Amino acid sequence: MIELRNPQALVDYRQRIWAATDPQQRRIRVCDGTGCRALGSRKVLARLQETLREAGLADKVEVVPTGCPGFCELGPLITIDPEKIAYNRVSVDDVPAIVAKTIAQGEIIDGLIFVDPVTGQTIIHDSELPFYTKQMRRVLALNGEIDPTRIEDYVAHDGYAAASKALCQMMPEQVIEEVKSAGLRGRGGAGFPTGLKWHFCRQSPGDVKYVICNADEGDPGAFMDRSILEGNPHSVVEGMIIGAYAMGATQGYVYIRNEYPLAVQNLKIALKQAREHGLLRKNILGSGFAFDIEIRVGSGAFVCGEETALMASIEGKIGEPRPRPPYPAQSGLWGKPTNINNVKTWANIPLIIRNGAGWFANVGTEKSKGTMIFSLVGKIRNTGLVEVPMGISLRELIFDVGGGIPGGKEFKAAQIGGPSGGCIPREHLDVSVDYESLMALGAIMGSGGLVICDEDTCMVDLARYFLQFTQEESCGKCVPCRVGTRAMLETLERICAGRGREGDIEYLIELGEEVKRSSLCALGGTAPNPVLTTIRYFRDEYEAHIYDKKCPAKVCKGLITYEIVAASCTGCMVCARNCPVGAISGEKGQPHVIDTETCTRCGVCQSLCNFDAIVVH
Amino acid sequence: MDFEPCELAEIIEKNGAGASLISVLEEIQARYRYLPREAMILVSERLGVPLSQVYSVATFYHAFSLIPRGKHTICVCTGTACHVRGAVQVLDRLETGLGVAPGGTTRDREFTLETANCLGCCALGPVVVLDGEYEGQMTTKKVDKLLKRAMRQAGGEQ
Numbered sequence: 001m002i003e004l005r006n007p008q009a010l011v012d013y014r015q016r017i018w019a020a021t022d023p024q025q026r027r028i029r030v031c032d033g034t035g036c037r038a039l040g041s042r043k044v045l046a047r048l049q050e051t052l053r054e055a056g057l058a059d060k061v062e063v064v065p066t067g068c069p070g071f072c073e074l075g076p077l078i079t080i081d082p083e084k085i086a087y088n089r090v091s092v093d094d095v096p097a098i099v100a101k102t103i104a105q106g107e108i109i110d111g112l113i114f115v116d117p118v119t120g121q122t123i124i125h126d127s128e129l130p131f132y133t134k135q136m137r138r139v140l141a142l143n144g145e146i147d148p149t150r151i152e153d154y155v156a157h158d159g160y161a162a163a164s165k166a167l168c169q170m171m172p173e174q175v176i177e178e179v180k181s182a183g184l185r186g187r188g189g190a191g192f193p194t195g196l197k198w199h200f201c202r203q204s205p206g207d208v209k210y211v212i213c214n215a216d217e218g219d220p221g222a223f224m225d226r227s228i229l230e231g232n233p234h235s236v237v238e239g240m241i242i243g244a245y246a247m248g249a250t251q252g253y254v255y256i257r258n259e260y261p262l263a264v265q266n267l268k269i270a271l272k273q274a275r276e277h278g279l280l281r282k283n284i285l286g287s288g289f290a291f292d293i294e295i296r297v298g299s300g301a302f303v304c305g306e307e308t309a310l311m312a313s314i315e316g317k318i319g320e321p322r323p324r325p326p327y328p329a330q331s332g333l334w335g336k337p338t339n340i341n342n343v344k345t346w347a348n349i350p351l352i353i354r355n356g357a358g359w360f361a362n363v364g365t366e367k368s369k370g371t372m373i374f375s376l377v378g379k380i381r382n383t384g385l386v387e388v389p390m391g392i393s394l395r396e397l398i399f400d401v402g403g404g405i406p407g408g409k410e411f412k413a414a415q416i417g418g419p420s421g422g423c424i425p426r427e428h429l430d431v432s433v434d435y436e437s438l439m440a441l442g443a444i445m446g447s448g449g450l451v452i453c454d455e456d457t458c459m460v461d462l463a464r465y466f467l468q469f470t471q472e473e474s475c476g477k478c479v480p481c482r483v484g485t486r487a488m489l490e491t492l493e494r495i496c497a498g499r500g501r502e503g504d505i506e507y508l509i510e511l512g513e514e515v516k517r518s519s520l521c522a523l524g525g526t527a528p529n530p531v532l533t534t535i536r537y538f539r540d541e542y543e544a545h546i547y548d549k550k551c552p553a554k555v556c557k558g559l560i561t562y563e564i565v566a567a568s569c570t571g572c573m574v575c576a577r578n579c580p581v582g583a584i585s586g587e588k589g590q591p592h593v594i595d596t597e598t599c600t601r602c603g604v605c606q607s608l609c610n611f612d613a614i615v616v617h
Numbered sequence: 618m619d620f621e622p623c624e625l626a627e628i629i630e631k632n633g634a635g636a637s638l639i640s641v642l643e644e645i646q647a648r649y650r651y652l653p654r655e656a657m658i659l660v661s662e663r664l665g666v667p668l669s670q671v672y673s674v675a676t677f678y679h680a681f682s683l684i685p686r687g688k689h690t691i692c693v694c695t696g697t698a699c700h701v702r703g704a705v706q707v708l709d710r711l712e713t714g715l716g717v718a719p720g721g722t723t724r725d726r727e728f729t730l731e732t733a734n735c736l737g738c739c740a741l742g743p744v745v746v747l748d749g750e751y752e753g754q755m756t757t758k759k760v761d762k763l764l765k766r767a768m769r770q771a772g773g774e775q
Contacts, residue, residue, distance in 0.1 A: 034736070034737060034738050034751070035737075035738045035740050035741060037751065038738045038741050038744065038751030038752070038753045039741065039753060072738070072739075072740030072741070073740050075740070217737070218734065218735070219735070220695070220696035220697040220698075220700075220734050220735035221696050221697035221698045221735060221739055222735065222737070223735075223737030223738070223739060226737045227737075258643075258680055259733060259735075259736055259737070260737065261749075297643070298678075299639055299642075299643060299678035299679070299680035299681065300678050300679030300680040301677065301678050301679060302734065313639070316637040316638045316639050316674075317670075317674070318673050318674055318677040318678075319677065319678075375739060377697070377698035377739035377740065377742070378697065378698050378701050378702070378739075379701060379702075383698075383739060383740035384740055415697065418697070449697070451697045451698060451701065453701060457701050462697075462700075462701070465697070465700055466697075469734065473734075475677075578757075580709075580713040602706065602709045602710075602713075603706045603709075603757075604706070604709070604710060604713075604757050607706060607756055607757040607758070608757055608758060
């Protein structure tokens with residue numbers, strides 16, 4: 001354990017780490033993020049260590065668990081250094097061959113490298129994958145490169161150099177000025193200028209101030225914050241140290257979801273290491289500045305992502321928002337001036353201080369600077385985490401980085417910004433991805449959730465899905481959100497069940513606008529967005545549900561029927577045996593029939609049929 | 618596990634004098650898999666927090682349960698990505714297989730079926746988590762297998 005008592009000690013420490021590092025060292029980096037773990041990466045990792053030991057290579061080859069590099073679709077991912085050979089979809093059974101061929105003889109295994117689904121071209125190094133070449137990885141640069149549980153890895157990559165510069169060479173006002181001129185805007189969704197927010201908190205009178213990292217990433221379909229905390233937790237810690245110094249805060253909190261156990265674990269390790277190295281607590285790097293960070297684990301309430309609700313939750317109360325003003329900068333946690341920023345905002349800070357505001361602002365549009373991280377999910381080929389420059393077109397993001405829509409299906413819409421966001425249809429695919437342009441289309445930048453919908457996605461059902469989500473998560477404090485979202489949901493459920501009426505669309509628009517206008521916090525204030533944008537761009541689908549009693553995407557249970565195609569049915573009886581309501585009848589070896597009166601449209605029969613004999617009308 | 622007042626004293630002590638109500642409740646929930654009524658009364662007395670406030674916190678956050686949960690938890694992610702990839706069918710199948718609705722616990726107290734808004738591994742949707750083990754790209758067939766395995770294991774423990 002080395003306590004870094006001054007900036008020079010940090011520089012010396014880094015040089016010692018470099019001196020001890022061999023760039024030609026044979027290393028196997030294994031993605032150890034939640035996504036790859038779910039695909040079995042832990043077993044691959046254990047097997048690699050075991051096989052290397054058996055082959056007598058354990059002391060020559062390092063096996064390094066890393067954070068998520070982003071290409072979740074192809075997990076488990078491993079990269080072999082120094083050549084940076086990228087293997088994907090690695091299973092435990094591939095391990096012996098990897099050790100015997102690639103590690104022992106430098107031979108590349110064809111079946112494990114990336115094959116471009118369009119051109120058929122094989123790619124050996126991950127830096128050449130189209131998924132990565134179109135990205136601009138700044139915040140995510142070290143994800144997949146370093147072991148998040150080793151502070152040495154972070155320090156070796158200039159970690160804590162920005163904190164050292166800020167605390168020991170800059171005045172707090174200078175730090176704020178730098179963040180202001182970088183043009184960084186809050187990455188949690190609202191896009192408020194970060195420097196200005198810091199300035200307000202600094203100006204607020206009071207001896208005790210707090211900074212908070214909002215890691216209550218609740219938007220379904222979004223996992224950017226989780227991956228940063230899992231893969232590079234020190235970047236967030238460093239950002240918070242710099243921010244606390246700039247604003248004069250002595251205590252920080254990270255409020256994180258309990259659904260993210262690995263992120264909590266890696267952050268705990270990072271905080272412990274930072275304390276041991278003299279980067280937290282008293283007299284950080286000899287600057288005289290004292291600051292510490294505590295973790296608060298959320299207990300499963302989406303509304304706690306709203307800043308005033310989040311603070312109430314840290315105070316041990318129920319997470320109900322309160323009206324603003326007063327803003328947290330004036331009266332926040334326990335009534336003290338407080339600044340809350342999102343994980344991605346904090347993670348950008350060390351980069352800005354280290355490389356300068358100009359470096360940060362040379363990317364992006366006039367009003368939206370820097371990069372944005374999206375989790376690209378849904379009906380898309382390259383599901384995963386991507387970092388792109390602000391101002392990229394939605395088309396490039398979806399088709400070049402994301403690889404387009406799988407299965408030869410048509411792109412229908414991109415749902416951006418989660419339950420607070422909206423849908424962007426095909427005709428606006430060339431929209432520039434920045435705060436203002438997305439707002440003009442009725443959507444929002446949001447926190448980075450980007451769900452791609454294809455022709456099989458029902459937009460009415462999607463709107464119903466989001467409203468059901470916000471309705472359940474509404475804390476119930478204010479009437480417009482509590483009752484308004486319920487009334488909207490009931491209407492949507494009726495439409496999806498085939499009982500839509502004339503006037504429903506107009507009612508949804510009127511009520512939606514009112515809920516937006518009169519709700520207490522952003523949860524209610526944005527909850528109608530998914531409904532309003534789908535009506536705006538896909539009104540015909542609503543009309544098909546209401547007037548023709550048809551679901552064009554064949555999703556809504558109340559508007560579809562299942563049928564067995566007699567010519568394809570072999571009478572194997574699998575469907576009949578598995579139908580939960582006994583709606584399927586027929587003799588063995590003879591075509592079966594579904595009784596549509598009894599059928600609940602659960603779809604089990606179709607998913608179990610081995611002969612594609614069951615169709616939906 | 619039955620509620621032991623002395624264990625609770627230990628939990629409260631461990632969290633210190635200024636213990637936050639939420640962290641104490643989280644620990645009780647983790648130990649007993651629910652918040653026993655007696656425990657909430659004791660927490661209220663020991664922390665000097667009105668019982669009404671304990672109850673309000675206990676019912677506000679999804680992580681707390683006032684009724685005993687099963688030994689094993691099966692959680693279906695119903696996040697957006699999982700939703701568009703067919704999480705509804707997966708959930709339907711589990712409801713049928715276990716005979717309980719989401720949030721419910723089987724009569725033998727072996728399994729609790731839950732849903733989560735998003736577990737953040739959207740690439741693998743639909744995702745089901747059995748006692749912390751993630752299973753990706755679930756289908757009706759894979760759910761059947763998972764459930765069979767889980768029930769066999771649960772049976773073996775007894």
